[in-house]
Amino acid sequence: MSGTHGAARVPDPAPQDGLGAAELRVLDFERLWSARPGAKASAIRAEFGVPPARYYQMLSAVLDSPAALRHDPLLVRRLQRVRDARVAARASRSFRIDTQDPID
Numbered sequence: 001m002s003g004t005h006g007a008a009r010v011p012d013p014a015p016q017d018g019l020g021a022a023e024l025r026v027l028d029f030e031r032l033w034s035a036r037p038g039a040k041a042s043a044i045r046a047e048f049g050v051p052p053a054r055y056y057q058m059l060s061a062v063l064d065s066p067a068a069l070r071h072d073p074l075l076v077r078r079l080q081r082v083r084d085a086r087v088a089a090r091a092s093r094s095f096r097i098d099t100q101d102p103i104d
Helices: 023-034 040-048 052-063 066-071 073-092
Strands: none
Touching: 023 040, 023 052, 023 066, 023 073, 040 052, 052 073, 066 073
């Protein structure tokens, strides 16, 4: 998970359960987020120093990791369900295309 957009990169300590410090921070952030007030986007910027879009890319990579599933199966499965539901909702949106000439 390189590219922290200006933030100092600290080498990951020895991985725990195959997860590095950055991956563990992402999982901890998601685990504790529901108890936090305020906007998630600003909390992501403050905590990780990256834009929300990059954070969600990082989160998706962590959720696809078997090590993350071993580390916290309930959290990872819940987040996978939320992600999959959003993907399905996005895919099911239909875009209306008018085939008639609007001048008629």
